Amino acid sequence: MRALIIDDERLAxxxxxxxxxxxxxxxxxxEAANVDEALLAIAEHQPELIFLDIQMPGGSGFDLxxxxxxxPAVIFTxxxxxxxxxxxxxxxxxxxxxxxxxxxxxxxLHKHQQQHQQQHQHQRHAGAAPDxxxxxxxxxxxxxxERCWFVSMDQIVLxxxxxxxxxxxxxxxxxxxxxxxxxxxxxxxxxxxxxxxxRQIVNLRFxxxxxxxxxxxxxxxxxxxLKVSMSRRRAALFKQINRL
Amino acid sequence: xxxxxGMMRLRLxxxxxxxxxxxxxxxxxxxxxxxxxLRFEERLNLSLDIAPGLDDVAVPPMALQTLVENAVKxxxxxxxxxxxxxxxxxxxxxxxxxxxxxxxxxxxxSASTRLGLHNTSKRLALLFGPQSTCSLxxxxxxVTASIVLPQGQP
Numbered sequence: 426m427r428a429l430i431i432d433d434e435r436l437a438x439x440x441x442x443x444x445x446x447x448x449x450x451x452x453x454x455x456e457a458a459n460v461d462e463a464l465l466a467i468a469e470h471q472p473e474l475i476f477l478d479i480q481m482p483g484g485s486g487f488d489l490x491x492x493x494x495x496x497p498a499v500i501f502t503x504x505x506x507x508x509x510x511x512x513x514x515x516x517x518x519x520x521x522x523x524x525x526x527x528x529x530x531x532x533x534l535h536k537h538q539q540q541h542q543q544q545h546q547h548q549r550h551a552g553a554a555p556d557x558x559x560x561x562x563x564x565x566x567x568x569x570x571e572r573c574w575f576v577s578m579d580q581i582v583l584x585x586x587x588x589x590x591x592x593x594x595x596x597x598x599x600x601x602x603x604x605x606x607x608x609x610x611x612x613x614x615x616x617x618x619x620x621x622x623x624r625q626i627v628n629l630r631f632x633x634x635x636x637x638x639x640x641x642x643x644x645x646x647x648x649x650x651l652k653v654s655m656s657r658r659r660a661a662l663f664k665q666i667n668r669l
Numbered sequence: 670x671x672x673x674x675g676m677m678r679l680r681l682x683x684x685x686x687x688x689x690x691x692x693x694x695x696x697x698x699x700x701x702x703x704x705x706x707l708r709f710e711e712r713l714n715l716s717l718d719i720a721p722g723l724d725d726v727a728v729p730p731m732a733l734q735t736l737v738e739n740a741v742k743x744x745x746x747x748x749x750x751x752x753x754x755x756x757x758x759x760x761x762x763x764x765x766x767x768x769x770x771x772x773x774x775x776x777x778x779s780a781s782t783r784l785g786l787h788n789t790s791k792r793l794a795l796l797f798g799p800q801s802t803c804s805l806x807x808x809x810x811x812v813t814a815s816i817v818l819p820q821g822q823p
Contacts, residue, residue: 434709436707458749459749480746481744481749482747482748
């Protein structure tokens, strides 16, 4: 497993390296001391897992994640208990309190490996091409004001354009992602996501019903009774592709 | 660990008294900064400018420590590069001015409650009267916390 250590304190990185020596399955491919270095290191090494300090000068670990199109698996490291707890109201995330205890590290790594294996099995069952697993299984980190979420793309029901940003709908949440709908569309797997209109992309996994719409278009009904209308042109294309 | 033990011992002794000698307070601060230096390494750059003859000036225990901790927390911790900290003490006529400065900016929007600064002001006023103050100011990329200690007759 290729891992990257991101922490502004050299001694903290050294300590984590020392602890990870007990886990030969973890290969440390690099280190970074701030957000800028981390962006470069992630692009260069494509780690599967990052150990990420939350509080860093010049930008937090959350800021870093919000800049990534596809976030690798993350184990947060923080000196402040309440900080991590408060920021994450939704996803149960792994975080290690500094100083890191060896047992807690082992537990977090074990949990991560189980999730990793499950994802692989899921992909095999789904028959996904192995060269583009990210398109469906990737997670995206969303920071909207003070709140943060770590959500799998496949959990997002609907993407809706709001100017240069995109509102995403999942569970009961509606945060705004700092990317345009067009930029997102390029990253999404077209087998699972459908551009229903100029303003919307729907996740076909949550499609509950299809009905006729005005002017020869269609109305897609999604989970939680979200309704999206498709133009006649897009509806025709959709029918053609799916041989409806 | 022995540094930490030494610092705790000094502080526990200090908690029994109203004031300590400036020299003792500075010694305790030096131990604290040595530990932060282990953590921040070259990012923490300390300089001292203590005028001679001030060793016996009375200060509230932990007063200087509070200001130095702030300089580390809001200066060094938030700085990706080198951050200088300057501790100075001078006598001006009938008062002694002790200051702790760090490179950086005052952040009005920070989560700070200013409690440490507020408490330090109150302790100074209770011990030495209203002439004794504690203030914070920013200029030219430095944030400086200053304590004024009236001395009666020099």
